[in-house]
Every structure is written in structure tokens, then in C-alpha cells.
Amino acid sequence: MLNVFNTLTRQKEPFKPLTPGVVKMYVCGPTVYNYIHIGNARSAIAFDTIRRYFEYSGYHVYYVSNFTDVDDKLIKRAAEDHTTVPEVADRFIKAFMEDTAAVNIEPATAHPRASENIPEIISFVQELIDKGYAYESEGDVYYRTRKFKNYGQLSDQRIDDLEVGASQHTADEETNRKEDPIDFALWKAAKPGEISWDSPWGKGRPGWHIECSVMSTKYLGDTFDIHGGGQDLEFPHHENEIAQSEAKTGQKFANYWLHNGFVTVGDDNEKMSKSLGNFVTVHDIIKKIDPQILRFFMATTQYRRPIQYMQGNLDEAANNLSKLQNAYRNLNFRLSDAEAGTDTDVMAQLQSLKGDFVTAMDDDFNVQNGITAVYELAKLANVYAAQTAVQADTVTALRDALTQLAGVFGVTFEVPSNELADADIQALIDDREAARQAKDFAKADQIRDDLKAQGVILEDTPQGVRFRKE
Template identity: 85%
Template sequence: MISVFNTLTRTKEPFKPITPGVVKMYVCGPTVYNYIHIGNARSAIAFDTIRRYFEYRGYQVTYISNFTDVDDKMIKRAKEDHTTVPAIADRFIKAFLEDTAAVNIEPATAHPRASENIPEIIDFIKVLIDKGYAYESAGDVYYRTRKFKDYGKLSDQRIDDLEVGASQHTADEETDRKEDPIDFALWKAAKPDEISWPSPWGAGRPGWHIECSVMSTKYLGATFDIHGGGQDLEFPHHENEIAQSEAKTGKPFAHYWLHNGFVTVGDDNEKMSKSLGNFVTVHDIIKQIDPQTLRFFMATTQYRRPIQYTQGNLDDAANNLSKLQNAYTNLTYRLKDATDGSDNAVAEQLLSLKSAYVQAMDDDFNVQNGIAAVYELAKLANVYAAQATVKKVTVQALMTALTALAGVFGVVFETAPATLADTDIQALIDDREAARQAKDFAKADQIRDDLKAQGIILEDTPQGVRFRKE
């Protein structure tokens, strides 16, 4: 059985979905005023990996991840670029979808936008006002934080301790409009020339927290299985989502809360963030390295642990990914001369490795131990592929297992190198073999070097010379 670390209870718990065989999951998406940095990508990759593992284990997953497409940052960026908030949103949503596709993140079941759910947001706020959990003040609407008796249960904070810090995050004029400094905005009155929508409280726009409560419950119901996001969202964003949602519905909001760790930069482990100016965007980094390397680097660290972003760690990920690809290529090559039947001894080893993989991943998605089982599978594949005779069923079983287990980490193996198999390259390979037979090793080495310069790597195997793209 899969177990997960639930931030709400601070314990590891068996995962029991509301509906057997179905996982309903909401993960907070980006505010689309810029390209996503790899700190944002870490969350998207972590929860995509979790989603893929649920699917590997046979669950049907409904995965919702929103776009915050209206807020102060969006308005500021639109003014700087002399354009509109919707234009900024469209630009960076398009970039987000392109960049996440490049690192092989599956599209969400739905990507709702705050601006497309304004009527639902207004209706949600009306209910909170009717129940006494919210109040209007000078065109703003605020949530009465103290009225929600369980406030602070997710982040383990006492409400009486929050007032001290509240004034540090709220402008004086906004504090004057509140009944209590720790109340938070559900609806913000529009300022001149700002994007806005009509409402019972005047023209304005939604607060940040309310949109996720509305969109998650709209698509997943009043109570759903998993709510995920970065550790930085635990308070106040997720805490406020709980307060809003449970006040409205009277039901538990999400049964399990999962939070991924931060990305740190360099050897000094400084947290990556846009505010610190030390971020690297996915849009830029995938122009410099293989996007699959970035994905593999992030997917193979357990989601709750921090990731140290360094060139050395990226290089290690590239090397390990290459080893998996080579193992798959070896099997692809041997499938051509495999004989009928299967090898029972290898089948037993494969079954043992798959069991070790599941045992690791079931334990709160322990990807370090999970990927270790995949590396052992690659070793088994290499040893088997080097045998003089291999069985077709066994080769296919090894290929299927590698594809499925590594696929949880977003790995997509290249298939047979058909683009390299042209007559010119084969002729050079034949010339090299002739030179080796004639003991003209200088010529043979020169041909190898020339091919390598074209990105073609020759491999001498007991079954003959083969080649692959570097």
C-alpha cells in the first residue's frame, strides 16, 4: 500500500482514496507573469512524478493545476510592458506549456484560470459573507480569520502569534479597512486603470487564496484526496484555502497535504527565488542542456527533500540517464537476433527488482531507492544483452520494465537509430572493419574519430559493430 507524509498530521499515513482506484489531486500552479524558474519546475516535476507513479500502480488520476492570471504582479508586468494583463497571461501560459512539455510533464486534466472563474469566485465569497466568515469594507472583502477555530492546523501556528507578523505584510491603509490585522483579502476593490470585474461590492478582482479554493472544489468536489504545492505555500496560502473552503462547505477540504522541498543554488545552498534574483528559468536552461536531463535530475530526488542545483549534479544526472539509455539500446539491438522462448532465471531477477521498486516508491515516493532498482535493472539488461544467445520474450520483458519504471521519472527512451542507418555511414563502418582486419589501426581509429565528430559513437560488441547517436 502507498503511504504518504501528510503535512496536516505530520505523520506518514497509508493512502486511502475517497473512491477506490481513483485519485483526485490539486496542485497549485504558477502566477503567469514571467517564465517559470527551476524552483517552480521542481514542484511541477515532483507532482508529475507522483501522478505517474499512481498511474503505474493502476490508479485513475484526475489532476488539476491552476494558472493565477490576475494579481498585483500581473498588473505590474502589464504596465511595464505597456500591454494588458490577459496578453501577459496568454504569453506566459503558452511558454509554461511549452517548457513543461519539453521536460515531459503530462498536461493536467484541466488547467483552470482565475479569470475564467470570476462568477464562481463571487458566489463562493457570497456564501462566506452569508455565514459570517467574511465582510465587505470599502469595496474589499476580507475573511474573518479568528472565526475559523482550526486556523493554523496545517502550518502548526497559533493564531495569537500571527498578529505580530501581520502588520509587516500589510499596508497601513489596508489594515485600517480590516476588523483584525490577520484577516485576509477575498476580493480587492479596483484601483484606477486596473483590470476588474463587476461584483456586489463594486468593481474589483479576486484575492490570491480564494481562486484555488474555488477551482479545486469546482473540479474535484468539496473534499478531495491530495492537495500539493511547494513548502513556501504551506502558510499562508494553503492555510487560507483550508479556512475558506471548510467554512463554506462544512467538510474537510483535502485529506492529504503534500509539500515539495526548495531548490538551492550553488555550494552555499542559497534558496532559489525570483525575489533573490538568483533564479534560472526553464526557458533558458533547456536551450543549454537536454531537457530530459533537467527532468531526470529533479525527478530522482525525493519530493520533500531540497535539491541542490549545481553543474556537477546536472552532469551526474546526464551520465546516469545515458546509462539507462544505453541499456535500452543494447536490448533493442539484441532483439534483432533473439531466439524464441524466455529465460526463467532472468524473469525471476526481473520480478525481484520490480518488487523492490514498488516497495521503495510506495514509501512516500522514495525515488532514490526507486531509481536504484532501475539502475540494477539496467545492469541486468546489459549483462543479459552481452550473452551469446538471448531469448525474445525475456528481451521484450526487460525493455517493457525499463520503459515503465523509468517512465515514472519522465524518461523516454530513443528507439532504434534509424536516422543513422544510411549507406554512407555503413560504408565507413565497413571500411573501418577492413582496416582493422588489415591491421591498419591508424586508419581504423581515424574513421572512428571522424564518425564521432558527426555525433556517431561506435560500439564493438560480441555481436559486431553497432552505432548510436551521441
């Protein structure tokens, strides 16, 4: 049975979806005022990997991830670029979709935008006012935090200890508009020239926290299975979501809360963030390295653990990914001469490794033990592919299993084309073989190097010469 670590209870719990065979999951998306950095990508990759494991396990996943497209940061960026907030949002949403596709993140079932849900947000806020959980002040609307009795449960904090921190993060003029410094904004009155919408409280725009409450319940219902996001969102963002949502609906908001660890940089393991200026964007890094390497590097660290971003770790990921790719090529190559039949001993080993994979992943998505089972599968594949005679059913089963298990980590394998062996390439390969038979190794090496210069890589195997184009 799958067990997940629930931040709300701070323990592992058996995962029991509200609807058998269905997972409803909401993951906080980016504020789209810039390209995403790899700290943002870590969350997207971690939850995409979790989603893929649910799908591998037979679940149908409804996956919702929002775009915050109305925010102080977008307003500032629009002013700097002499453009509008919607144009900034459109630009960076497009970049987000391109960059996440490059690292093989599946699109969400829905990617709602805050600006597309203003009527629902206004209605949600009005209902909180009607219930006494919120109040208007000079065009702003604030949530009465102390009125929600379980506030602080998710982040394991006492509400009386939060007042100092709240006042430190709030401008004096805003504090003066609040009944209590710890109250947070549901709706913000617009300043001159800012993007705004009409509301019962005057022109304004939504606060950051309210949009996720509105969009998650709109698409997934008042109660859903999993709410995810980075550790930095536990407080105040997710804490506020719970308070807003449960005050409005009277129902439990999300049954399981999952939070991924940070990406750190440097020897002192400093958290990567835009505010610290120590970030690397996915947009830039995938111009320098294979996007699959970045994906594999992040997907093979358990989601709750921090990731240290450094070249050595990327190099290790590239090496391990190459081993899986080579194993896949070895299996594909042997299909051409495989005999009919099944090797029962190898199939038994395969089933055992698949069981090891599931056992690991069922333990709160322990991808580090899970990928170890995949490495063992690659070794088994290589040993079997090197045998003089192989059986087609077994080669196919090994290849399919490698594709499925590696696919949970977002790995895709290139399918070799039979058209690689055109007449010219084959003639050169034949010449090289003749030179090797005549012990003219200099000529053989020259042919190999010439082919490599043209993007054709030769691989000598016990079953003959294999080639691929780069």
C-alpha cells in the same frame, strides 16, 4: 500499501482514495508574470512524478493545476511592458506549457485560470459573507480568520502568534480596513486603471487564495484526495484555502496535503526565488542542457527533500541518465539476433527488482531508493545483453520494464531506426572492419572519426558493430 506523509497530521498515513482506483489531486500552479524558474519547476516535476507513479500503479488520476492570471505582479508587469494583463498571462502560459513539455511534464487534466472563474469566485465570496465568515469594507472583502476554529493546524501555528506577522505584511491603510490584522482578502477593490470585474461590492478582482478554493472544488468536488504545492505555500496560502473552503462547504477540504522541498543555490544553500533575484529560468537552462537531464536531476530526489542546484549534481544526473539510455540501446540491439524462449532465472531477478521499486515508491514516493532499483535493472540488462545467446521474451521483458520504471521519472528512450544502416554508412563500416582485420588501425580510426563528424556513432560490442545517429 502506499503511505504518504500528510502535512496536516505531520505523519505518514496509508493512502486511501475517496473512490477506489481514482486519485483526485490539485496542485497550485504558477503566477504567470514571468518564465518559471527551476524552483517552480521542481514542484511541477515532483507532482508529475507522483502522478506518474499513481498511473503506473493502476490509478486513474484527475490532476488539476491552476494559473494565477490576475495578480499585483501581472498588473505591474503589464504596466512595465505597456500591454494588458491578459496579454501578459497569455504570453507566459504559452511559455509555461512549452517549457514544461520540454522536461516531459504531462499536461494537467485541467489548467483553469482565475480570470475564467470570476462568477464562481464572486458566488463563493458571497456565500462566505452570508455565513458570517466574511465582511465587506470599502470595496474589499475580508475573511474573519479567528472565526475558523482550526486555523493554523496545517502549518502548526497558534492563531494568537500570527497577529504580529500579519500586521508586518500588511500596509497601514489595509490594516485600517480590517476588523482584525490577521484577516485576509477575498476580494480587492480595483484601483484606477487596474483590470477589474463588477461585483456586489463594486469593481474589483479576486484575492490570491480564493481562486484555488473555487477552482479545486469546482473540478474535484468539495472534498478530494490530495492537495499539493511547495513548502512556501503551507502558510498562508494553503491555510487560507482550508479556512475558506471548509467554512463554505462544511466538509473536509483535502484528505492529504503534500508539500515539496525548496531548490537551493550556492554554498550557503539559499532558497531560489524571484524575490531574491537568484533564480535560473527553465526557459534559459534548457537552451544549454538536455531538458531530460534537468528533469532527471529533479525527479530522482524525494519530493520533500531540498535540492541543491549546482553543476556537479547536474553532471551526475547526466551520467546516470546516460547509463539507462545505454542499457536500453543494448537491449534493443540484441532483439535483432535473439532466440525464441525465456530465461527464467533472469525473469525472476527482474520481478524481484520490480518489487523493490514498488516497495521504495510506496514509502512516500521514495524516488532515491526507487531509482536505485532501476539502476540495478539496467545492470541486469547490460549483463544479459552481453551474453553470447539471448532469448527474445526476456530481452523484451527487460526493455519494457526499463521503459515503464524509468518512465515514472519522466525518462523517455529514443527508439532506434532501422534506416540508419544505409548503403553508404554500411560500406564505410565494412571498410573499417577490413582495416581492423589487416591491423591498419590508423585507417580504422579515421573512418570512425569521419563517421562521428557526420553524426554517426559506432559502438563495438561482443555481437558486432552497432551504430546510431546523434
